[in-house]
Amino acid sequence: MTSLQILQESDFDAVWTIFKSVFEHKYITEFHVAWTTRNSSLSFGIFDEQRILVGFLLTKQIQNNHQQIEFIGVSPTIQKGGIGTHLLRKVLDDATHNHYMVTLIPVNDERIIGWYKKHGFQNYGQPRISSFTGDLEQVMIYDIQSSGRQTNS
Structure with a gap:
């Protein structure tokens, strides 16, 4: 049995451990910026029955x-x-219910980009060079209207 919870400051070490095991070294600076500027009400962790973190998601509020x-x-x-x-x-359901846009810049990996597309994201704008890694990156956007999801409001 797992539980989804809002990430707390005290979860940093566990998030950091997963981050290091999943992402390349070149994303470390970007991760630290993301952690310190995260939207604390929309950044989540999934914990197992021993309350060990097994996954995390960090968001940043760009505008309201x-x-x-x-x-x-x-x-x-x-x-x-x-x-x-x-x-x-969890984030996409909240976006649909509260009518806000969700964007992301995935790592440059076709498998991961395909996963996001499967969940309703599409490319947005022209690719650009990352100021953190120097890699070419493509912004992706989740379109609530074209996702086929209905709101309860």
Whole structure:
């Protein structure tokens, strides 16, 4: 049994441990910026029954109606078990219900980009060079209207 909870400052070490096991070294500076500027009410962790963090999602508020997903990380031993999808769905359901836009800049990996597209994201604008890594990156946007999801409001 797992539980989804809002991340607290005290969860940093556990988030950091998963981050280091999932992401390349070149994303460290970007991660620290994301952690310190995260939207604390929309950044989540999934914890197992021993309250061990197994996955996390960090968002940043860009504007009142715009959240950006900064990082999603899942412990390598349980990837492909639905943890990342559960975290992503939590943010996308909130966006649909509260009518705000969600963007992200995925790592340059076709498998990961395909995963986001499967969940309703699409490319937005022209690719640009990352100020953190120097990599070419493509912004993706979640379109509530074209996602086919209905709101309860």
